[in-house]
Amino acid sequence: MQDNLDKIVIVGAGTAGVNAASALRQQGFEGQVVILGAESVAPYQRPPLSKAFLAKDKPPAATLLKPGAFFPTNGITLEMGQGVVAIDRTAKAVLTKAGVHYPYDELILATGSSARRLRCPGAGLSNVCYLRNLSDATRLHKSLRSAKSVAILGGGVIGLEVASAAVALDKQVTVIESAGRVMARVATPSATNVITRQLKAAGIRFALNARLARIDGVDGQARTCILESGEAVAADLVVVGIGALPNQGLAVHAGLLCDNGIIVDEAMRSSDPDIYAIGDCAAAENSYYGGRIRIETIHNAMVQAQIAASSICGVRIPDAAPPRFWSDLLGMKLQGLGGLTRYDKLVAFNGKNGVETEVHAFAGDRLVATETINLSKRQSELSKLIHPAE
Structure with a gap:
């Protein structure tokens, strides 16, 4: 550990950021640790938002990443509602939207990712929904209760989890996927064949090799998804799950190297040796993939948080572990x-x-x-x- 390290600022209060703060204390860092989170609510777990959260009759309270007492007990300053808008690498400080400067000796970017937005006629209709945060999940929970027919755009993990929740609520559900099978990016045909068969048996309809042309609406609300084939899919609720983009804007504007994520080395350092990046926003070398990749999983966020903390504290970096993910589907x-x-x-x-x-x-x-x-x-x-x- 460098002797002159006194203050570490973490931008992002999700799994990666909170675990990095915790790991810094576990690894013996005794200086100031500040977490800056853009949302106004305490740090919470995101995986339940597309699973148990949608299934409950009433929206449950968010599952917290750490008990409220964890942060003061461990001497971690948690500042929520403090979205960061700029990094001054020369002054070694970040600037929040509220105009507050936070100086740092080392900076950890754990800015996560954002939903890829739909670009077609009708994309802005009021009942076209996304699912990335607690606010999105709360809105979707309410919309599912009043909907009769639900179209899911994208057959990835999020799309299928929402489809599972919707069909369990007795909704008419259609999954529209541009590839020839669902979960093509993360799972083998052997696994997805089993999943598709079971979801079909539960009543979910699949439109594969299908591309959306537009969404038709009435009075500002979606009513029909029109595919490029001309097929019309009834939908009084449209849920978009077509992937995510890394939140790398801060890094780009600060002049850090980025390519579908903030490029980092094996210690999670960016092209600026005093700035680290971890979690969904980081593009890191991964020996199990045989190259650089950006991985959007809780496991990856936790592993990279440990690596960054170990590097900052000058202790042995943990051995590489096989990447892992999980999903609950009916x-x-x-x-x-x-x-x-x-x-x-x-x-x-x-x-x-x-x-x-x-x-x-x-x-x-x-x-x-x-x-x-x-x-x-x-x-x-x-x-x-x-x-x-x-």
């Missing part, structure tokens, strides 16, 4: 391990009930990734079998 728990980008062989093991599934992805003879459905106890053992690329 009684199915999908869990993935490893880097699912370069594989040439899949081996699937299916349980007797047609749902329990285990998939192994190989590159040559090397196991690069695994997936399980409703086999949570397998994760510990499988994680030992996956190794980084040489």
Whole structure:
């Protein structure tokens, strides 16, 4: 640890930012730690927003990342409602929207990502929704109760989780996906075939290889999604889940190197050695993927928070761990391990009930990734079998 380090500022109060602050204390940093969060509410967990939050009759209170007493007990200054608008690298300070300057010795950017916005006629209709934060989830919870037909644009993790919640509420649900299968970016055909079959059996309709042309509305509200094929999909609620973009604007304007995320080295340092980036906003080298990648998972945010804190404190950086993600879909728990980008062989093991599934992805003879459905106890053992690329 550098002897002259006195103040660390963390921009972002999500999983990455809060875990970085916690890790700094665990690693022995005794100086000031300040977290600046743009939202006005205490730091909360985001995964439940597309799962249990939508299923409850009344919107539950957000699940906090840490108890309220955690921050003062650990000497961490938490400033919510303090959106940062600029970084002054020369003065080593950040400026908030309210005009407050926060000087730093080391800066950690944990700014997360934002929903990719829909660009087509009708995209601005009042009942076209996104899901990235607590405010979005609260609005969507209310809208789901009054809707009859729901169109989900995008068959990724968020889209399918919202679709699961909607069909459980007896809504007519259609998932519109431009690819030939759902979850194509994060899961193998073996796993998505099982998921699609079960979701179809529950009443969810899928329009695959389908592109949206426009959304038609009445009195400012969506009523029909028109596909490029000419097909009309009834929808009095449209939920957009077409991916996310890194919140890298601060870094770009500060002159940091960015390419679909803030480029960082193995210690999470950006092109400025006094500025780190972690979580959804960071593009980092990952030995399990064999290159630089931006990963939008809770596990990745927590791992990178530990790496950045270790680097700042001058302690040994944790060994690389297989990336992982999970999703809950109508009684199915999908869990993935490893880097699912370069594989040439899949081996699937299916349980007797047609749902329990285990998939192994190989590159040559090397196991690069695994997936399980409703086999949570397998994760510990499988994680030992996956190794980084040489």
